[in-house]
Amino acid sequence: MIARLQWSVYDTWTITRRDLLTWIISPVRVIGELAFPIMFVLLFGYVFGSGMVVPGGGDYRDFLMPGIFAMTMAFGIGNTMTVVATDIERGVMDRFRSLPMAPSAIVTGRCTADMINSFAGLLITIGCGLVVGWSWHDGLGNALLAVALLLLLRFACLWVGIYLGLIVGSPEAAGSVWGLLFPVTMVTSAFVAPELMPNWLGFLAEWNPLSSTVGAARELFGNVGANTADSWIGSHAVLMAVVWPVVISAIFLPLSVRRYQRLSR
Amino acid sequence: MDELAIVADGLRKRYRDTVALDGLDLAVPEGTVCGLLGPNGAGKTTAVRVLATLLRMDSGRARVAGCDVVSEPRAVRARIGLTSQHDAVDDVLTGRQNLEMFGRLHHLSPRAARQRADELLERFGLTEAALRPAKKYSGGMRRRLDLAASFIRAPRVLFLDEPTTGQDPRNRNEVWDVVRTLVSEGTTVLLTTHYLDEADQLADSISVIDRGRVIAAGTPAELKARVGGSQIDVVVAAESDVSVAATAIELACGGSPSVDALARRITAPAAEPVAALSAVLRGLEDVGVTAEDVALRRPTLDEVFLQLTGRPAAEKTASEEVAA
Ligand SMILES: Nc1ncnc2c1ncn2[C@@H]1O[C@H](COP(=O)(O)OP(=O)(O)OP(=O)(O)O)[C@@H](O)[C@H]1O
Ligand SMILES: [Mg+2]
Numbered sequence: 001m002i003a004r005l006q007w008s009v010y011d012t013w014t015i016t017r018r019d020l021l022t023w024i025i026s027p028v029r030v031i032g033e034l035a036f037p038i039m040f041v042l043l044f045g046y047v048f049g050s051g052m053v054v055p056g057g058g059d060y061r062d063f064l065m066p067g068i069f070a071m072t073m074a075f076g077i078g079n080t081m082t083v084v085a086t087d088i089e090r091g092v093m094d095r096f097r098s099l100p101m102a103p104s105a106i107v108t109g110r111c112t113a114d115m116i117n118s119f120a121g122l123l124i125t126i127g128c129g130l131v132v133g134w135s136w137h138d139g140l141g142n143a144l145l146a147v148a149l150l151l152l153l154r155f156a157c158l159w160v161g162i163y164l165g166l167i168v169g170s171p172e173a174a175g176s177v178w179g180l181l182f183p184v185t186m187v188t189s190a191f192v193a194p195e196l197m198p199n200w201l202g203f204l205a206e207w208n209p210l211s212s213t214v215g216a217a218r219e220l221f222g223n224v225g226a227n228t229a230d231s232w233i234g235s236h237a238v239l240m241a242v243v244w245p246v247v248i249s250a251i252f253l254p255l256s257v258r259r260y261q262r263l264s265r
Numbered sequence: 266m267d268e269l270a271i272v273a274d275g276l277r278k279r280y281r282d283t284v285a286l287d288g289l290d291l292a293v294p295e296g297t298v299c300g301l302l303g304p305n306g307a308g309k310t311t312a313v314r315v316l317a318t319l320l321r322m323d324s325g326r327a328r329v330a331g332c333d334v335v336s337e338p339r340a341v342r343a344r345i346g347l348t349s350q351h352d353a354v355d356d357v358l359t360g361r362q363n364l365e366m367f368g369r370l371h372h373l374s375p376r377a378a379r380q381r382a383d384e385l386l387e388r389f390g391l392t393e394a395a396l397r398p399a400k401k402y403s404g405g406m407r408r409r410l411d412l413a414a415s416f417i418r419a420p421r422v423l424f425l426d427e428p429t430t431g432q433d434p435r436n437r438n439e440v441w442d443v444v445r446t447l448v449s450e451g452t453t454v455l456l457t458t459h460y461l462d463e464a465d466q467l468a469d470s471i472s473v474i475d476r477g478r479v480i481a482a483g484t485p486a487e488l489k490a491r492v493g494g495s496q497i498d499v500v501v502a503a504e505s506d507v508s509v510a511a512t513a514i515e516l517a518c519g520g521s522p523s524v525d526a527l528a529r530r531i532t533a534p535a536a537e538p539v540a541a542l543s544a545v546l547r548g549l550e551d552v553g554v555t556a557e558d559v560a561l562r563r564p565t566l567d568e569v570f571l572q573l574t575g576r577p578a579a580e581k582t583a584s585e586e587v588a589a
Binding site for chain 2: 007010014090099
C-alpha cells in the first residue's frame, strides 16, 4: 500500500517533469504563452484603454489588471485541452496506459505540471502589471488571498480542459473547440464593467464564473471597480469566487475520471 | 508441453454496429513469434489492444505471460511491451528524454533509466540523434525510437502492430533483426502485418484473421502449401518455343503450368522452389530453349486471401463500407 503510494508520487513527478522539460527545450512555447497576457495588457491598457470608462472613476489599468489575471487562468483550458488531445492522438496516452505505472499519475502529473506553469505565468503577468503601474493597495495578506483565488479558478479550468481534451481527441479539434469557448472567456467584467453593457449582455457577464474571480481579485487587491455593482452576484464576488470553481471542479473532475476510464471501452 | 505466453479464448468485441472481434482464438508458445495477418479492418489492432489491456473485451478470456488480462492488468503491463500503429513518442522531448521518461515509468531509478536509455539508443542506432527532439527525426528513426521504448524492460511478451509499415527496406531489415535478437533472448512476439513476406521472415506461426476471427492458422510453410506455394514464371525468347518449354517445365515441376502464349510466359507452381528452379533451368537447357526471364515469386497476400476466403483482400473493405 505504502509502496503503491510512493510509486504514484514517483510517476506523478515523472509526468510533471516531462512537461517542465518541454519548457526548457522549446522556449518558443514559453514565450508564446507569456506573450498573450502581455499583449492583452498592451492592447487594452493602452490601445482601447484610452476610451474606456471605469465606473466610480479611477485608472483604467488599475481596473484592467485583475481581469487580465483571471483571463490568463481561463486560457489554461485551451492549453490543457490541447496537450491532452495531442497525447491521445499521438498514441502517447495508449503507451502510458500500457505501462506498469500508476494510472492516476497520468492525470495528477498533468495537474501538477499545469498548476506550476500557470503559477509561473501568473507571477510574470503580475510583474508585467507592476511595470505598467498597477499595484495592490490592501496589504500583502489580501493580495496573496487574491492569488489563491486565481489559482483556484485555474484548478477548475484544469478539469474542464482535461475533460474536453479527452472528448475531442485531436489537437485540431481542440483548436476549434477553443475557438467556440474563447468568446465565453471574453464576456466578463474583465475589460468593461457589466453595468455599462446592454442589459442582457451585462447579465451574462455578471453570471460568468470568471467575473466573480475578477471581482474578488479587484476587491482583495484593493483596485478600482470593486463592489460597484448593485446586483447580488456582483456584491458577493469573493464568496462566488470560491463557489464557482468548487462547483465546476465537482462537475468536471468526476466527468473526466469517467471519460478516462471509458478509453478502454 | 510448451508453456503458452499468449492464450486467447473466444475474444469478442463490438463497437456499436461493427463487430471487431468475433470469437478470436490464439495460442502462442513462449519464445516464438506469431504473425497476425489480415486485411484492413480485420480486427488485428483490436486484438492487440485487448491483449495489451488497453481495451476491455465484451466476452472471452485471455492470459498474457501467465496473467489474466482482465483481473491482473498491472501484472500484465509489467511483462509486456507495446508498439502501436502510431509512433507513440513525445514530439518535443529528445530521443533520450523520451526513453528516460518511459524507463522511469517502468519504475527504474532515474540513474538506471538514463543508463537503459543510452543502451537502447546505441542498440537502435540513435546515439547521434539522442539530443535532438523526436519531432526532427525521420520516419524510420521515430519508428526505431518507438520500438526502443517498448524494449525498456526486455518484455516477456512484445506486441508489434504493423512495425514496418511505411519503412524503407533497410529500416525494415533493421526492425526484423532487432525482433530476432529479442526472440533469441526469450521474448514472445505477437506481430500484426499486411505483408505475407514479413510474417514469413519472422513468424513461427501465422494466424490469418478476417472479420474478427481466425480463418486459417499454421506455420508459414503450411499456409503457403495451402495456396500452392511459390510460383515460377518463365518468359521464353521465341513464341515458337512456348509449347516445348511448357512440356519441359511441367516435367520439372510436376504440376500443370498455365501458359500465356502472347506474353510468351509460362507459370507453374513450385512446391520446392529452389529445387524446381534448378530443374526448370536444366530442363530448358536440355530442350535447347532460351529463356528471357525466369522468376521465382511467392504467393501474394491477395492470393492467400483469394484462396482462403474466395475473394480478394481489397474487395472486402469496399463491400464493408457499403454495408455500413
Ligand atoms: N474506436 C472504434 N470505434 C468504432 N469502430 C472501431 C473502433 N476501432 C476499430 N473499429 C472497427 O473495428 C474493426 C476492426 O478494426 P481494427 O482496427 O482492429 O482493424 P485492423 O485489422 O487493425 O485494420 P488495419 O489493418 O487497417 O490496421 C474495423 O471495422 C474498425 O472500423
Ligand atoms: Mg490496425
